[in-house]
Amino acid sequence: MRHPSRLGVVPITFDDFVAERLDQLLRYATALTCDPHLAKDVVQEVLLRAQQRWRHIETADQPIAYVRRMVLNEYLSWRRRRANRDVMMAHAKLAELSPSVADSTSHYGERQEMLGRIVRLPRRQRAVIVLRYYENLSDAEIAATLGCAEPTVRSHISRALATLRAQDVPAVPSKGGLHHAV
Amino acid sequence: MPSDLETLIRVVLTEQAERAPHRATVLAGLRWARGRRPHRRLAVVAACVAVGLAAIGVPIGLHLTTQPLLAGSQVLHVQQPDIPLPYRVTYLPAGYVASMRVATATDLAQVWEPAGQGEVGGVPHQSDSFVQLDIFSAAAGDLAQTLSASDAPKADISGVQGYVTDDTSESDTGATLTGTTATWVPRRGVTLELTVRDIPDSYDVALRVARSVVTGGIDVIAQPVSFGDLPAGYSDELEIQGTSPSRWTVSRTATGANHDLAITAIWSTAEPGLDDRTTATVQGQQGWYGTPTASPATKGVVVALDGHWLTVTMPPSTDLATLTRTANGVSVFPNVGFPWLGR
Secondary structure, three states: OOOOOOOOOOOOOHHHHHHHHHHHHHHHHHHHHOOHHHHHHHHHHHHHHHHHOHHHHOOOOOHHHHHHHHHHHHHHOOOOOOHHHHHHHHHHHHHHOOOOOOOOHHHHHHHHHHHHHHHHOOHHHHHHHHHHHOOOOOHHHHHHHHOOOHHHHHHHHHHHHHHHHOOOOOOOOOOOOOOOOO | OOOOHHHHHHHHHHHHHHOOOOHHHHHHHHHHHHHHOOOOOHHHHHHHHHHHHHHHOOOHHHHHHHOOOOOOHHHOOOOOOOEEOOEEOOOOOOOEEEEEEEEOOOEEEEEEEEOOOOEEOOEEOOOOOEEEEEEEEHHHOOHHHHHHOOOOOEEEEOOEEEEEEEEEEEOOOOOEEEEEEEEEEEEOOEEEEEEEEOOOOHHHHHHHHHHOOEEOOOOEEOOOEEOOOOOOOOEEEEEEEEEEOOEEEEEEEEEOOOOOOEEEEEEEOOOOOEEEEEEEEEOOEEEEEEEEOOOOOOEEEEEEEOOEEEEEEEOOOOOHHHHHHHHHHOEEOOOOOOOOOOO
């Protein structure tokens, strides 16, 4: 039985939701994981669970926000600790995507270095960075998404930015040389 | 070009987002998972199929008109045989009772939930906590090969190598739920999957329940509802759930090969809701035609038979004549009981 709509919110079917939001969820998950393969697994797993409890989700004020939070939680709780492989894959894939001739080597290298730093961030810090700079959420919105206090969000952002600002991190890690914080 | 740290971060994250996989890979995965893992929310999956059909407006009514689902009167009133359950658990956490059995073309599933679950204020309710045993046939795919290639932690389960994975999910209230799934292949062509969810020490519980699984026994899935012969390409799924032998719902859904049609027959002890109802003659009795409250994206007919309720739903484009003709062909067998429910 579908729950009646609340406060005028019109329920959307699961299939309609997937049709409208799947691309957005995949981009979000890929930015979060820096790994398209892992992003696909995460989104697929989340959608299977979302489908099971859709009668609850469809009555939420923003089903997309709810499902995005599920994606984030899935990423944060991802048990297949593929951290090192994530990093290696991310760099390997990035290398495959060679810059066009219009992109200068220096700018490509700059972005590659930044990616290397982002993927080394502890998962929660990385999540905060994605929520701030990809999703453009405020401290309060990030806190609500992560279920923590705003000062905690600011602390995560501060530490993450300090790490990302550092200049002494090699662009491409050597195999086995990483201890990816989770 | 990025000129400061924050701009550079945005550029890099946007570049990463652009590497997102194509939606088709996820949609294919969802279809595969739906087929392989009916889970205890099978009815919800079936409902979603119907909803999806409604959304894209497939002209399935015409299809039914030219190719009736039910072959003819000679197949009616012939009860299909019970489906044996070749594996059973001999240990469950204290207080867990049988709440559901499911049969599909590739899977036989049994579910146990804490006693006392099932309805809250008269509304069907499923506990977040459950134990589920799935028995997959070879038709579900070569799961053994998939498992052996995975990096899932391994564990001995009754003398064979199994794989045990933890996962987390959210409850309807947003609470984090933990679960564990143990998967093993007791013999060629059979894969068993034991899932526990929202139970303390889920890893240990899952392993203990999995290791208690034995072959044999007299447990079956009875088939009190029948569509008769299905046209080529159709498959059907049967789900029985309830809280006791006197409180149950049987749902049988027939679906075309491309999910181009979904017909559900529900045989229940509880009277279903039907909105915008008009009278209709169903199985020679006065019944009703309208929009089922539980699945508003369908049309359905309801009739009382032998003290229980038969509901047949089809996509909303279905006309009354087609719907009643289909419902008239559904066979129910009131003498079939479910003594295992709630025990």
